[in-house]
Amino acid sequence: MKSVIFDLDGTLADTSGDLIAAANACFRAMGAGDMLDAMGDAGTALRGGKAMLRLGLSRLERADEAEIERWYPRLLEEYAGAIDHHTVLYPGAMEVVEFLAGAGFGVGICTNKPEALAERLMQSLGARDAFGALVGADTLPVRKPDPEPLRETARRLGGDPARCLLVGDSDTDRNTARAAGVPSVLVTFGPSGEDMAALEPEALIDAFEELPDVVERLLG
Numbered sequence: 756m757k758s759v760i761f762d763l764d765g766t767l768a769d770t771s772g773d774l775i776a777a778a779n780a781c782f783r784a785m786g787a788g789d790m791l792d793a794m795g796d797a798g799t800a801l802r803g804g805k806a807m808l809r810l811g812l813s814r815l816e817r818a819d820e821a822e823i824e825r826w827y828p829r830l831l832e833e834y835a836g837a838i839d840h841h842t843v844l845y846p847g848a849m850e851v852v853e854f855l856a857g858a859g860f861g862v863g864i865c866t867n868k869p870e871a872l873a874e875r876l877m878q879s880l881g882a883r884d885a886f887g888a889l890v891g892a893d894t895l896p897v898r899k900p901d902p903e904p905l906r907e908t909a910r911r912l913g914g915d916p917a918r919c920l921l922v923g924d925s926d927t928d929r930n931t932a933r934a935a936g937v938p939s940v941l942v943t944f945g946p947s948g949e950d951m952a953a954l955e956p957e958a959l960i961d962a963f964e965e966l967p968d969v970v971e972r973l974l975g
Contacts, residue, residue, distance in 0.1 A: 757974045758861035758914035759966075760905060761886075762923035763868055765801035765945040767848050768880065772841025774800040777834035778807035781826050782815075790814050793841075798946035801924065803867060804830045835872060839879040845944060847963035852885050854967055860974075861912030863888035865905050865921065865931075870894045887912045900927050902935035920957075920973055922966065929954040938973045940966065 764770045772793055778800070779789040790811035791800070799810050805823050808830060812818040856862045863886050866873050870891025877883035888911035892898045895907060906916035920938040921928055924945045932939035938957035942948065951959055958969045 756859070756861045756912065756914040756918075758863060758909045758912045758919035759855050759970055759974075760863045760865050760908050760912075760919055760921050761852075762921070762925070762928050763864055763866035763873055763876075764803075765924040765947070766845075766922055766928075766942055767864070767882075768842055768844045768876070769797075769945070770842045770876070771797035771800035771946065773838055774804070774807060774834060776837060776841065777830050778804065778811060780833040781808065781830050782811050784829065785815075785826075787811075787815055801946060802927075804834070831869065831872070835875070838872065838876050842876065842880070844880060844882065845942075845963065849882055849885060851963040851966050852882075855970065856885065856887075858967075860970070861887055861909065861914040861919075863890070863908040863912050865890050865899065865908040867892040867898050867927065900930035900934060902931055905931050905935050905937070918974065920970065922960075924948075924951070926954055929956055932956075940969055940973070
């Protein structure tokens with residue numbers, strides 16, 4: 756079976772609002788107030804919790820890895836408590852997932868969000884059952900850009916890891932696909948969309964409605 760595998764944050768869903776709210780809850784707990792802006796810092800939010808802590812602490816001139824590690828569990832706790840207050844699926848995401856599944860492709864998620872949080876979010880959005888597999892940051896001993904989570908997602912779909920592609924929104928996704936020896940498709944509709952072309956993926960899409968033709972071209 757051929758598989759189409761999706762990143763989650765910034766690809767299937769805009770999770771930046773809830774991520775930034777969780778980070779700002781940490782900064783308030785430090786006595787610093789809100790250090791991140793929901794609009795201006797959305798791109799950083801989609802790179803994960805530690806990236807947000809690093810940015811906010813740098814603005815406080817307190818950025819060091821020990822401080823980031825100390826606050827990261829608190830950030831995850833805050834995020835888990837309010838994971839779906841602002842998050843929305845991108846337009847056309849579920850329609851294209853259903854189309855691809857109906858066309859016989861395995862459809863899964865490979866994310867650097869912790870597996871339990873990814874599962875909770877997708878269930879909350881009513882979208883989990885559309886995907887045959889979900890591999891998170893802590894499902895395996897390694898995470899993207901190591902290629903093994905992508906390959907494992909394909910295997911859990913019953914597919915051939917050499918006959919998949921990864922749809923994502925970052926250099927992490929590009930590098931994961933490259934390491935696995937498979938194509939990457941990067942979306943340009945996220946906060947960092949203008950940076951995607953420089954990563955030279957096999958394809959770029961401006962909207963999910965473009966994806967079926969791209970999949971046909973890249974996977975046949």
